[in-house]
Amino acid sequence: MDVVNILRDLVKFNTIKDKENKKILDYIENYLLKLGFNTKYKNKYLIMEYGKNIKFGFIGHSDTVEYIDGWNSDPFILTKKDNNLYGLGACDMKGGIAAFLSAISDIDLKNLKYGIRVYITYDEEIGFTGIKEIVEKKEIFPEYVLVGEPTENKEMIGCKGLFAIKLYTKGIKVHSSTPDKGISANTSMIRLLCELEDFYNEKIRNIKNNKYEISNTTMNIGLLNGGSAINSVAAECMSYIDFRTISNKHVIMLKEKLDELCKKYDGYYIVDIDVNTFYNEISNIKKAYTAGFMTEASFINNCKKIILGPGPMTAHEINEHVDINSLLKCKEQYKNLIEKICN
Secondary structure, three states, X not given: OOHHHHHHHHHHXXXXXXXXXXXXXXXXXXXXXXXXXXXXXXXXXXXXXXXXXXXXXXXXXXXXXXXXXXXXXXXXXXXXXXXXXXXXXXXXOHHHHHHHHHHHHOOOHHHOOOEEEEEEEOOOOOOOHHHHHHHHOOOOOOOEEEEOOOOOOOOEEEEOEEEXXXXXXXXXXXXXXXXXXXXXXXXXXXXXXXXXXXXXXXXXXXXXXXXXXXXXXXXXXXXXXXXXXXXXXXXXXXXXXXXXXXXXXXXXXXXXXXXXXXXXXXXXXXXXXXXXXXXXXXXXXXXXXXXXXXXXXHHOOOOEEEEOOOOOOOOOOOOOEEEHHHHHHHHHHHHHHHHHHOX
């Protein structure tokens, strides 16, 4: 089936926050059943496979982000303008799913030496719940796993880790006219963050790994919120910090420093996200890149992971779209990978 027609069908489903999750899974299941695939599991996510000795896997998430006002066309109707196809999810990542479905329909699956498994997940955009659920059920992934996120047709075989924490300091609330009678959680947080940033700058920031576009571990204080009123000393302060890591050792170093600083400033922290970095050499890929964004590939282990999809990368944008030539090229890239790996 033509890749554009498949994408048109997929875009029709409103899968914001998995609203029509069942409908899109039914569509994909029926498509794959006609090609000879068997359904291994189906609930909120779908797992299907073809053949034995499974060596190749594909992961695609069916959900999309919400859209906001400003679109020039209906987000749920695939609209062609010039050489672009506009629609919610056209880029992220119904385009990748469409390219994969179209690719395998053009392959004589009976002649493949090794089998294929397909994972269609849910809730990727908010909490990665689908892939986490699959991993928690001790899924054994194939040797090669392709994640169809948009990459502008660049084959990416690595991704930074993500260490995100909610950091809290406690104080004693009193009237601001007598601040010495209390303890300011805001002041404690400021001092703690200054020391944490000094540690990051001295011990972590200057370590490089040139495999990544931004070659060092980064630190960002994304949220800072403390106190309840201008005339009160703050009883509690919270900051949300994320580190995009090039080494899992950096997470260990940061945890040790945070433990030390929290004792010093009467604070505590909660780890919100802790995902390891990865980089895997793959002989079938001549020119490899790394992703600067988090994907479901970061949650799976013991396999060789490739992140590859069409472009341009307009994910989460008004008038999200994909280039037709890029979509067609992506289909051919998928076919080539399957044929190389499964023969």
